Amino acid sequence: MIIRKPADIKPSEITSKDAYLNRRSFMQGGLAASGTILSGSALSAVVPQDRRGKLTGIRESEYSTSEAPNSYDDITTYNNYYEFGTGKADPYRYSQEFEPHPWTIEVSGDAEKTGSFHLEDFVKPHTLEERIYRLRCVEAWSMIVPWVGIPLADVLKQFQPLASAKYVQFETLVDKGRMPGQRSRVLRWPYVEGLTIAEAMNPLPILAVGLYGEVLPNQNGAPIRLVVPWKYGFKSIKGIVKIKFTSRRPRTSWETSAPHEYGFYANVNPEVSHPRWSQARERRIGSGSGGFSSIFSNTKQETLKFNGYGEQVAHLYDGLNLRKNF
Amino acid sequence: MDHNRRIGFILKPFVFVLCLVPFAILVARVVNNDLGANPIEAMQDHFGEWGLRFILMMLAVTPLRKLTGRVWIARFRRMLGLFAFFYVAVHFIIWLWLDRELRLADIIEDIFERPFITIGMAALTLLIAMALTSTAAIRRRLGKAWQRLHNSIYLVGVLAVWHYWWQVKKDITEPLVYAIILSVLLGYRMWLRWQTSKTKQAS
Numbered sequence: 001m002i003i004r005k006p007a008d009i010k011p012s013e014i015t016s017k018d019a020y021l022n023r024r025s026f027m028q029g030g031l032a033a034s035g036t037i038l039s040g041s042a043l044s045a046v047v048p049q050d051r052r053g054k055l056t057g058i059r060e061s062e063y064s065t066s067e068a069p070n071s072y073d074d075i076t077t078y079n080n081y082y083e084f085g086t087g088k089a090d091p092y093r094y095s096q097e098f099e100p101h102p103w104t105i106e107v108s109g110d111a112e113k114t115g116s117f118h119l120e121d122f123v124k125p126h127t128l129e130e131r132i133y134r135l136r137c138v139e140a141w142s143m144i145v146p147w148v149g150i151p152l153a154d155v156l157k158q159f160q161p162l163a164s165a166k167y168v169q170f171e172t173l174v175d176k177g178r179m180p181g182q183r184s185r186v187l188r189w190p191y192v193e194g195l196t197i198a199e200a201m202n203p204l205p206i207l208a209v210g211l212y213g214e215v216l217p218n219q220n221g222a223p224i225r226l227v228v229p230w231k232y233g234f235k236s237i238k239g240i241v242k243i244k245f246t247s248r249r250p251r252t253s254w255e256t257s258a259p260h261e262y263g264f265y266a267n268v269n270p271e272v273s274h275p276r277w278s279q280a281r282e283r284r285i286g287s288g289s290g291g292f293s294s295i296f297s298n299t300k301q302e303t304l305k306f307n308g309y310g311e312q313v314a315h316l317y318d319g320l321n322l323r324k325n326f
Numbered sequence: 327m328d329h330n331r332r333i334g335f336i337l338k339p340f341v342f343v344l345c346l347v348p349f350a351i352l353v354a355r356v357v358n359n360d361l362g363a364n365p366i367e368a369m370q371d372h373f374g375e376w377g378l379r380f381i382l383m384m385l386a387v388t389p390l391r392k393l394t395g396r397v398w399i400a401r402f403r404r405m406l407g408l409f410a411f412f413y414v415a416v417h418f419i420i421w422l423w424l425d426r427e428l429r430l431a432d433i434i435e436d437i438f439e440r441p442f443i444t445i446g447m448a449a450l451t452l453l454i455a456m457a458l459t460s461t462a463a464i465r466r467r468l469g470k471a472w473q474r475l476h477n478s479i480y481l482v483g484v485l486a487v488w489h490y491w492w493q494v495k496k497d498i499t500e501p502l503v504y505a506i507i508l509s510v511l512l513g514y515r516m517w518l519r520w521q522t523s524k525t526k527q528a529s
């Protein structure tokens with residue numbers, strides 16, 4: 001396989017096995033040269049210790065919310081990742097055996113530079129940032145998640161997209177053996193997501209490789225996933241193996257599967273209901289799991305347009321009818 | 327003790343307690359804080375699923391009675407029906423109180439604009455009518471009308487599965503399993519009817 005570096009791509013450059021293995025252990029050490037395994041018992045036992053490398057050299061970000069993050073347990077045991085099953089606990093249950101290394105990402109389409117890259121090379125040129133973001137699921141629940149990642153725009157710029165690149169398409173790994181949920185045809189595989197180039201170049205989206213200062217757990221999309229905080233969670237595709245610059249709007253998975261319920265844009269919008277439920281309010285996960293009485297005091301909260309990120313992204317949709325383009 | 331009393335004094339209380347087990351399990355999970363990250367959804371799903379299971383159990387009474395020849399099984403139908411009503415009612419109350427948070431406008435909007443809720447409400451309304459008329463005295467007073475009303479349990483079964491089917495996001499495996507069970511139960515009745523009409527014609 002030809003593995004290129006994003007910085008200077010020569011087709012002749014082939015990674016030797018040694019360098020490759022080196023990189024691998026480097027990744028397992030958690031992208032950090034030190035490779036310290038966290039004394040992370042403070043967090044949880046949900047993810048086995050040997051999969052929990054601490055990340056270092058993480059910068060803070062002005063885009064982080066000051067709201068208190070959800071617990072590591074909530075974030076790692078309650079989410080959707082249909083590649084591992086359709087229940088909310090399935091990703092946690094059925095992703096434990098998943099081995100996300102080695103991992104390559106194929107960049108293709110309308111850009112000056114394209115090719116296959118080791119995850120490590122992909123990430124290395126960038127400084128890791130912690131982004132504490134609100135996450136709003138289309139199912140009307142939400143969390144606060146302390147992601148660690150790299151700005152998507154910085155990554156994409158390196159490939160020098162052409163003027164014809166109007167959209168960026170992402171694809172998740174297809175591997176029935178390792179992703180048991182793919183044995184069911186509940187969605188069409190691979191999972192496909194996409195953004196307009198303007199959305200992708202906004203400073204908010206990141207490619208996340210970590211959570212709570214550690215490597216990203218399998219159930220949350222290891223080793224690398226997208227996070228687009230002003231859109232419903234299903235836009236934030238996990239386990240990315242392909243990125244493609246394209247002039248045509250990607251046919252995304254949920255839109256393909258139920259076009260009257262899920263759109264390409266999928267911006268969080270309290271004014272536009274899902275056909276089967278209202279999006280006006282949301283339940284913040286976690287605030288109700290502190291025992292009996294807290295269940296009854298866990299009231300819902302108002303959903304904010306663009307999930308509260310309107311200041312950064314509303315201008316992207318000037319003149320667009322958000323009711324039609326839901 | 328004779329046969330009748332054995333059923334009345336031993337089996338009935340035993341089944342009654344058994345029917346409360348799903349409720350007890352949920353209470354235990356609440357107390358142990360074992361409902362996962364979204365306890366309200368977990369509670370609502372638990373009661374909805376048990377409501378549906380009790381409806382199906384009730385529909386299974388007649389086929390079981392016919393197949394085993396044990397007439398006393400029919401004496402559990404009312405209890406199963408009232409438990410179906412109980413679990414669905416809690417399912418509904420959780421929705422009203424913890425999900426919709428008693429906001430009248432939201433509640434009305436959902437009932438009229440979300441088909442899966444509309445269907446659930448129809449099923450619940452029928453269950454309420456049946457629960458209110460479930461005593462022997464009312465049954466005698468209503469005569470034929472009572473039977474007609476209580477035959478709508480078949481309809482409730484269909485509505486309940488339909489409601490489940492429509493509320494899932496994508497994976498219809500579980501509602502499909504319930505739909506198959508329901509079809510077998512309803513199919514058996516249709517077959518019985520066809521058999522009796524055949525024998526009637528023959529005689």
Ligand code: HEM
Nearest residue numbers: 371374375377378414418421443446447449450486490493
């Ligand atoms: C015969 C009556 C009913 C039965 C048997 C029933 C049963 C069920 C079942 C089995 C589920 C799926 C649970 C799961 O996902 O595991 C469900 C979901 C649901 N039901 Fe019902 N239901 C009934 C009536 C109602 C009524 C009257 C309402 C409200 C007006 C209602 C509101 C809901 C809602 C909101 C959900 C989705 C909960 C979620 O988000 O998981 N149901 N119901």
